[in-house]
Amino acid sequence: MVALAMLFSLYRLLAGPSVPDRILALDTLYINTIAALILFGMQLRSSIYFEAALVIAMLGFVGTVMLSKYVLRRDIVE
DSSP, rough: HHHHHHHHHHHHHHSSSSSSHHHHHHHHHHHHHHHHHHHHHHTOOSSSSHHHHHHHHHHHHHHHHHHHHHHHHHHHHO
């Protein structure tokens, strides 16, 4: 189910009608990737996947904020 959600997010990212839709699709893709990594880590009983999910969560948050700021102001650095 998570892989199917990732495919739908990827489709919306590539075929999104507007830039905000694509930003939300990218954010959803980050969340789905985190869910897949956590499930995979639970299945293998390995903590390295949880750490990778944490790194992806932090990068996803920063990336979403930067893209949203760029769309609103056309400038990332104030």
